[in-house]
Amino acid sequence: MTETQDGAELCFPQLFNTSCRKLTPPWFEVMLIHTLLYSISLLTVALNLLVIISVSHFRQLDTPTNILLLSLAVSDFLVGLVLMPGEIFRNTSCWFLGDLVCTLYNYVSGIIPLSSIGDMVLISVDRYVAICYPLHYTTKVTVNRVKLCVYLCWLCSVSYSFLYVKDDLTQPGRYNSCYGECVLVIDYVLGAVDLVLYFIVPVTVIIALYMRVFAVAVSQARAMRSHITAVTLQLSVTPKAKKSELKAARTLGVLVVVFLMCFCPYYSVYLAGDSLVNAPSAAYVIFVFYCNSCLNPVIYALFYPWFRKSVKLIVTLQILQPGSSETNML
Template identity: 70%
Template sequence: MEADDGAELCFPQLLNTSCRKPTLPQSEAVFLHTLVFSISVLTVALNLLVIISVSHFRQLHKPTNILLLSLAVSDFLVGLLLMPVEILRKTSCWFLGDLMCSLYKYVAYIIPSASIGDIVLISVDRYVAICHPLHYTTRITERRAKLCVCLCWFCSVFYCSLFVKYGMTQPDRYDSCYGECVIVITYFAGAADLVFTFIVPITVIVVLYMRVFAAAVSQAHAMQSQITAVTLQSSVTLTKKSELKAARTLGVLVVVFLICFCPYYCVSFAGDNTLSSSASSYGLSLFYLHSFLNPVIYALFYPWFKKAVFQIVTFKILQPGSCEANIL
């Protein structure tokens, strides 16, 4: 190898085994870093606000909010750890060593899997609350919500350990040169991942929210039938509003989930096992973008969130007894 090629290598002293430095146009690299950094900061900030709100105010210590807290924690870690490390892995040489590469692979599977599990749990919680409201307080308790969250994280750790068991024992198994961190998914593992982290969750979410939608429409029609003819017109308006609200919620949840997850799994299922191509990069970016959208969908739509944020940004939560504030 020519001497002047040394400047293009990640480790110039290893002429025959070193990877070449990624070559991106400066304008493209600046834009990419700025975009990912901005999304990462917003993801961390929004999810941190949810974490502080639910953890601090006692009025929010409810089963639904415990699930939101777990979701916010997983999405917070995506913004804090996975997004910055992923852009580092794609746009520069990997100088952190094989052990950190294996650890990153492990964490990169655990956190999104826990996030998906939390979304399914939230779907179940809302299904019981709307379709079986009389049994909600007995079936969904704070203790059971905490237990479900712990089981969700435990299952994510166990499930993801099956994907990276070879990487932990043989960190450089798939690396072709020094200075890269490659994530490789076998066809069997990719198919299993497609089923358990996409097809099954999206099926559960769609089925549950369709039943929620049907229950909301049924309740609206029941209310309409009990109203006198004098107020019939207002009842029809109320019914339409209820149907529209239920449809909007269902549409946002399902569409965002599909938009963020479909590209990643389509590329993976198509046979692109090594996540290093541009198609996989864009798919993975949308995959992580879901962690930014989660707090917007699940938290910003709650009336208490704005009140909690106001208490946080004005530092009123530092006052004695602030945890007892009425924000509902």
Template identity: 65%
Template sequence: MEDQDRAELCFPQLFNSSCRKPEISQSDVVLMDLLFFICVFTVTLNLLVIISVSHFRQLHTPTNLLILSLAVSDFLTGLDSMLEAHKQTACWFLGDIMCSLHVYVSSIFLSVSTGDMVLISVDRYVAICDPLHYSTRVTVTRVKICICISWICSVVYYSIILKNELTQPGMNNFCYGQCVVIIHYISGIVDSVLSVIAPVTVIIILYMRVFVTAVSQARAMRSHVAAVTLQHSGTVMNKKSELKAARTLGVVVLVFLMCFCPYYCISYVQISSNSALPIASGLFLSYINPCLNPVIYALFYPWFRKAIRLIFSLQILQPGSRETNML
């Protein structure tokens, strides 16, 4: 009987202080296996986005730099989510320090992704609602500064929120083989407002404004298309390009909200269950989002499809490939 009990422990040699292995159903196993493959695709696809935007000089635009930052955070999320899949369905064998670091870095990556979505919304808002000043207000240098600020603020913010866990790793674990991080009630409320409610509200408000303006501009363009002269054709084409970019990035933002809202709802309700399925389902949606973003780019951006062809054909290794015309 004692041997059977030991077999069910994460650390059999620590009979009195070891956690029991979690009870995993067949549906949990299937879901986590699927999550693992999604993580692999996430890492691969976002790596293609990173190489594309970083390598080709013509793609170094303010909007694409935001896409690059989002791809970097999604790429790192894909790597980190492999640990999360393990954490949900098995004993934690990596120790208390790695547990705290895992939660810390995953929080940073999610925060940066949310920050990038806010910046993308601001970028599209200025491009559509104030196009005459877009080139002067949104520059490559300013976007780089905003991206750096977003990453730095995320690192500093979660260093404060998770200070106790980082200085005393494992303080909330009841047994060996467990990875539990508990945020203080007040800190949790502040974190909910600053990292979820506030940015999501800003994103929705900005894109509602973008949508209304884009619809009115599209109607105006259609009604005056017959009167467009050659002199103004360049302006019209530029406006069409901005509207298309707003539509594409609007899909990215919408998918982001659809994927992360269920996860936060599940987390806030704190579903009590012996099965890992409820939380796993929320994780599945939240971690599928970084995989979907490159798919959206491939569907809507010809330059991304062209970049993929150049990457797989190894043409990017040729001298002068950085100057290739991608648009």
């Protein structure tokens, strides 16, 4: 880079009039920020890889709910592997990878979060059916049906995200104000549709379903405490089954609440009019949203004994032993 008279540095010195300029912060500050952010990225990759291996390897964990957690873990893994490093690079240095790579990165950065949102909605539906209609859960929610829903979720994310970058694919870098920049500009029409389809609708559905789940869970807990064995036909399941479903609802409820806490700030910035994705305020809330991917496995570790047990087996390489996939995990 070459310094200009105002103290900034040029990304491309040979293009003095059209090159982007970036102020260089102190060396210690740069190292501290990079170390912290890349450590979060690496931790996100490692933790979600443990979830992916656990659910994929142990047959006893092949349940509809865990299939949804697996899909979410894949999204979170890709966030740590691709999106976090990409955001760090895009917001702390010049973009040297070219306009086409920038477009592809923006495309991927649309697919992965949208799939996470879809997974959260599916998780809410799964808990709603399990708690509110326990007698029909095993027949209505099967592994194959859940897998189909997951595939459709990813397909919709891939298709919809194409709308973000269709203009950039025909003319890469058309919205860049200077060379060495990678931006994504969303027009008002697409932004409005995006706001409704991927914020208002999902958040409304998630909150509505979990309010219903919470109300039914409270009534079931009271019935269990008072030793009522059959209050209604839907509550005529064994106390052990009730306890298991209530615990799962609580755990996934924590997962959903943490997701909403990390997800909502991004759209708050958008509603404030900050539609330029790599603007400073937007960059901050995007990384907060991405940090949710690191928190999810921590929630599993706190609430799921099977995850703690599987991590121990993975770290000690016991999963390499013959027949380890049949290990009792529950």
